Amino acid sequence: MSDFESLELRGVGRRFGGVDALAGLDLTIKAGEFVALLGPSGCGKSTALNCLAGLLPLTHGEILIDGRRIDTLPPERRGFGMVFQSYALFPHLSVEKNVAFGLQMQGVARAEIDRRVRQAIALVKLEQHAKKLPGQLSGGQQQRVAIARAVVLEPSLVLMDEPLSNLDAKLRLDMRTEIRRLHQSLGLTTIYVTHDQEEALSLADRLVVMREGRVQQVGTPDELYESPASWYVADFMGYRNILPATVVSVSGGGSGAEAVVELPGTADGGVRLTGRAVGALGAGDQVRVAVRPDDFSVVPADGAATGAAIPGTVAVVEYHGREHAVSVQTGDVMLHARSATPPEVGGAVRLTAPVERVLVFPESLDAVVPLEVAA
Amino acid sequence: MAATTLERPVAARPSTWFVWAGMAAFGVFLLGILVAVVVDSFGRQWFDTWFPDGLTVERYTEAWDRFSLGEVVGVTVGVAVLVVVISVLVGVPAAYVLARRDFPGKRVVMLLFLLPVLMPPITYGIPLATVMYSFGLGRTLTAVVLVNLVPSVPFVILTMTPFIEQINPAIESAARMCGARTRQVFTRILAPLLVPGILAAGILVLVRTVGLFELTFLVSGPGSDTLVVAIYRGMTAAGGGEARQLISAMSVIYTATMLVMLVVALRFVNPTQLVAQVKEARDDD
Amino acid sequence: MTDGRATASLRHRLAERGIDPTLLLLVPGLVVAVALFVYPFSYGIGLTVQPTAAMQEQWGGGILANYVAFFRDPFVFDSIGLTMRLALPAALFNVLASVPVAMVLRHRFRGKRLLTSLLVLPITLGTVLTAQGLLIFAGRQGWLNRALLELGLIDEPLQLVNNYLGVMFSLVITGFPFAFLLISSYLSGIDPSLERAAKTLGAGWWQRFRRIILPLLAPGLATTFILTFVLAFSVFPSARLVGDAMGSTRVMSLMAFRAFGEQNDYAMASTIALMMGAVELLVVVAVLGLRSLLYRGTTGGKG
Secondary structure (H helix, E strand, O other), rough: OOOOOOOEEEEEEEEEEEEEEEEEEEEEEEEOOEEEEOOOOOHHHOOOOOHHHHOOOOEEEEEEEEEEOOOOOHHHHHOEEEEEEEOOOOOOOOOOHHHHHHHHOOOOHHHHHHHHEEEEEEHHHOOOHHOOOHHHHHHHHHHEEEEEEEEHHOEEEEEEOOOOOOOOHHHHHHHHHHHHHHHHHHOOOEEEEEEOOOHHHOOOEEEEEEEEEEEEEEEEEHHHHHHOOOOHHHHHHHOOEEEEEEEEEEEEOOOEEEEEEEOOOOOHHEEEEEEEOOOOOOOOOOEEEOOOHOOOOOOOOOOOOOOOEEEEEEEEEEEEEEEEEEEEEOOOOEEEEOOOOOOOOOOEEEEEOHHOOEEEEEEEOOOOOOOOOOO | OOHHHOOOOOOOOOOHHHHHHHHHHHHHHHHOOOOOHHHHHOOOOOOOOOOOEEEEHHHHHHHHHHOOHHHHHHHHHHHHHHHHHOOOOOHHHHHHHHHHHHOOOHHHHHHHHHHHHHOOOOHHHHHHHHHHHHHOOOOOHHHHHHHHHEEEEHHHHHHHHHHHHOOOOHHHHHHHHHOOOOHHHHHHHHHHHHHHHHHHHHHHHHHHHHHHHHHHHHHHHOOOOOOHHHHHHHHHHHHHHHHHHOOOHHHHHHHHHHHHHHHHHHHHHHHHHHHHHHHHHHHHH | OOOOOOOHHHHHHHHHOOOHHHHHHHHHHHHHHHHHHHHHHHHHHHHHHOOOOOHHHHOOOOOHHHHHHHHHHHHHHHHHHHHHHHHHHHHHHHHHHHHHHHHHHHOOOOHHHHHHHHHOOOOHHHHHHHHHHHHHHOOOOOHHHHHHOOOOOOOOOOOOOHHHHHHHHHHHHHHHHHHHHHHHHHHHHOOOOHHHHHHOOOOOOOHHHHHHHHHHHHHHHHHHHHHHHHHHHOOOOHHHHHHOOOOOOOOOHHHHHHHHHHOOHHHEEEEEHHHHHHHHHHHHHHHHHHHHHHHHHHHHHHH
């Protein structure tokens, strides 16, 4: 398998029964990059992966490797490796034979097969299980076999379809580290599909957030985390407080302007909050305000607060190790914050957040133009 | 599995005893029938006593010669094996398509494969036999094999379709991503996974074919009769039928043939219950 | 962006609707079904409207003489009722008896395998052997009558074969294991934790059966009934061998075969065969209708 310089998706789309499962996907991936496709189920991320693998034919657009079209090739001739959500190990073959299968298909010499299979199995630390059948392994071990089976072919591109979603929480963390380690040591170009933003943020060099078959935003984890392009992306990036609001006034224009908004349903019939506008806003616009729990500070009701503050009552306090997750009821709305010290449940508090960490987005998602970010 | 999940057999309930009594009656009838035939076949003479007065194997040699059973057993085994092989070769690919694909007219195709199983064999057997005779195939082995295919092929399709459905399609995709072509996906991945299902379906077809009376009877004749048909002809032969003990001997030979074929077939089934194993393992984690 | 439609060829659009070369795998199966089922069947329908001259003369009705004969000739027509009188009770009994047996055998206990294999054994025996065995075992001189006489339960041998009862025995012996196997597999498909959940909610065994198992089993029961009915409906060898072929067990298949094999009237034979299929399908449709009615009934009652 020869390596490539870049993989290019041009206007890739798939229509099924009159519905766009995927539309107008443009993406360029450089060799060695780890790209995560992120979104809820049905957002088109798995469709995109299967189109790339060749398991689903495209209805629009083309896929090129270094300018050469590959979307007309059947999956077995694209030379990609794939790891499936359900592992999809061959149940009648031992671990070794599962890993060797692809090499046998390529007609690699036996001695060479043995050597590379042993290497791949050592890479995922399954040496003592080599002779076992997949049914005798745990979920995590099975997923390692699946990874070994994909990487043993030294594919030009590895596709991973929610590989960790069938594992329990602790194993998922271990495997995440494992996948990152493998990527760093082998340098394989990887496309990773997931609905878990933590997984995507920790693994990927670049994230593609998708919604209803369309790309919402492309960027590095840092860019997406700090400056989401829409409230939808913010929602995915852990902005747990997403509230509908109305713009009262905007100072300046365009993105970055300071906007004062009113939150209906909060204490006293509507608290006013100042935030940073993302996109062009005007007074009276319906918007969504996004704040991460970490950006809210819980201050006593009588304490001094800088900037706008939302009064409320502490409803729930959860212990999270070094800090506490605090839910504060204000009017009909429940807000989520973090606090180093646990406030008293039922006590009156105020929540404050720095202006630049209160993001104000237009309500409509369709108008979002994906930010072009150079890789 | 934890012991708490097992319910103890409910012993004290009268309804349970009722069930056991019913089963016992069924068992008595069943064993009575079987043993009576076997005893009768070895009896010298047996009229109004508990047991025959003396035992002999003469009935077997007599029946063997009289009904040329060597040939009949050969026909029975040959027809059964041919029908099994053909219905598996024809039925499994069709079952694959029905399990994996959606296409226009799928429901019609399903109905077409369901009808021969649902219809009484005589319903289509008589027109089919008429066609066979008009093509000059009456009383030939070809006709016997062909009529047996009518219920067998749909039977294989109907049993294999759910079996194929439970094999994760991602396994096929995985094989393709490993560079396997369509043919290799079938020979290297699907075929080994389907073996248990194919064997199970094959055994059921075997039992059905050996036991199937109506269709074979309509088209077979001397030289193409299977054992069941030969026994029936013996029992209904003009002039009150053949001697009872000869029929019993033939019936025992029939059961023995069936059992031998079953045992031979079952020997191949056990080692490869892989799919079940995998499923169990999945449930654990 | 290049032309968006570039990759959507005709072949692709067909594949989108499920039409691709894989469908060719269906062809051998379809050939068998069409050549050996559809064609003969249509040929048979054609035959029914080509009655013999003798038939036309005797029954009139022109090309429909065979049908006229079927409905007018009591010797033939009454066979419908006779068949039903055998097949319906037999199928009903087999299904209803299978449920408690399958329920009891659902639990694990020692000797379960042996018992299950014993119950399934008759499937390998076949109807002809069962008939021969019944004649010997349950005949006037047979062990069964002999034992009942010795025990003083009866004064003279019971007539258990060569009549309606004999065929019924035969239908139960061959049909019950089949029904049992099907019901067992349907039962095993019901998650046992459902029943345990009902137990924790305080439901007794009858309530658990009535409210949980039965509604879930209902579709399976209907399917099993249909399949065992089909089996019993086409009763042929046993009706001749352990029944009273000219009297109470003069079933449709015997009539069809008489026309085919003894009178060589293929047209009339096909007519009877087709009517047999029609009658059977009527029952199947009725059961399916009943099932959907019943199914709605139970959920409605609970909601």
